[in-house]
Amino acid sequence: MFSVFPTARLRPSPFYQSAVAEGLVAASIYNRMIMPTSYGDPEGEYWRLINGVSQWDVGVERQVQLKGPDAGKLAQILSPRDLSECKVGQGKYVPLCNHRGTIINDPILLKLADDLYWLSIADSDIWFWAGAIAAERGLNVEVSEPDVSPMALQGPKAEDVVAHVVGDWVRGLKYFWFKETEIEGIAVAVQRSGWSKQGGFEIYLKDGSKGTQLWNIFKEAGKPWGIGPGAPATPERTESGLVSVGGDTDDMTNPFEVRLGKYVDLDVPDDVVGIRALRRIKAEGVKRHQLGLVLEGDTPAPLGFQREDIMSNGQRIGMMTNCVWSFRMKANIGYALVGAGAKVGETVQVMRAKGPVTARLVELPFL
Template structure:
């Protein structure tokens, strides 16, 4: 584990320590892995009420200039030009061989696009995107900004009194520029827990004021441990574990991110591999896995069937909502059907398991104003 004294810190580092956050190294930053209540309590608080996560380590940037949407489509198969103002989309940054450089969020703010990328990839992402831009379009990193994630069924009720704009009217993937606790903010109705919730981008100097206001409103502080167990139960891949530069969108079960128009034109990086795998099927597929018993299967656990290796676990742990272990991994396509019985080789012992559909816990995104789904 990295020495936290040599790591970068987010604007909320002092607050984390004040309220008992146990700091660890993650993506070059000192981040709270948990607070005194513990990971399971933080996880359950998110599922039942609302949890507050500091995700300021992630990369934020603006894409400015005439034709910014068309320019971004040079490096992603997502439909950016069709993205309406006030809306956000999940997208993949691709390489020429059809692998995933990163996954990211892009929001249309009307006069510019706003990007949020993974912390460990932000320098590479901004370089890759910048190199593909034509004259007149530029990418402007915003390291001066913090980012909070307020997640859970109670998030709307906690945020609404603090926001000047009508956050209750925001649907899933909606975007709103509105002050929160008097601090200018960019609010998106999104997150990575499977729950309804918001991500709140703010100037770094206002981060502690907003965080304290949300904690005072009833949000539970939550760290990296709960964030990981929540996204695993939600069946959401983590870059660097479940997807990387060798993984295609097809085998990663992320084909929903491929725009319909882009599948007609095939004018994006890696299109040849993606088209071939869509037509003929990939060699492997990302699947959900439910081990029998109580023993979790961690990343790199061998997946076997009939004495032969058919794949590997990429993420695994205990699912507090299920009170049972859960995992994700890749298996040969011929064995990827739901319900397929297999074995997980944990510490030299074969643990029975089966392939199961994801998410393990249903998503509760607010698809339309006034209802969660």
């Protein structure tokens, strides 16, 4: 039985009661909310994502809403990615950076109208930052947190389930594009997206009082495809090379170091936050890069609470930022954030709690 005591500082999502009813046994804290991470069968939840369809409570992915005449201008000031061609109904992955070029969040930006944008954020207080930038630039825009909470359907059979509920039009949605609609009178936005590489959708619920109802609609619709609960905390994200900002990054990491350089457009206007620093970093050359690690050993040994040092020839060259047992590779795998001189194929030592473990540096993604 999973017990929690919500307070004004720790909120459940609109899908929380549904997650508990599904057998929730573990959760984490994300954006000051409860994020389900396990339903008691990690391997079963993993294979459901790989082979079928998994239903996730990701209401912790809060929205930062930009509304007003200068909403588009603020969105571009916050983003080192060129948004000039972004259309209504389109989403874009955006690595937000501070003035030093350090990545601080990596939301999906959704353009709902010329004067209305959402930033579907990872874990950090982007509301305060966006509001401060808007105020100091004198922009006519309101920054707020709307009553919007995503639920994800992920896996190769997710499209069939979502199409069964909303119609076959959803099969034509391009990646990160979305459409606003209603499901049994419940206002939602349906986007092809999600924190896995197995395919799927995020359903943005616009009325928090309808969380249980919406969950049950998809749960019932998904029964023919073997739907069941899951969470984004599976080995699949590591196997697939997905970055967790704040987990795989530190307070000095720039987008180029963690394979996100393709989402940075260095010719955006000079008033974009961090762009001058990013141009300088690129010109000087990146000092670190992210590689994969395959550790020796045949016993699952996930990462603890601390990042672990990586050594080569007696010298510290970086750190392992995550580690998880891969059910497909039958090995412990993780990410290395290491000096640019570290190369694929190199053998290193990871300084684990129980002693050094030999590992091999490899390209990402693993699979």
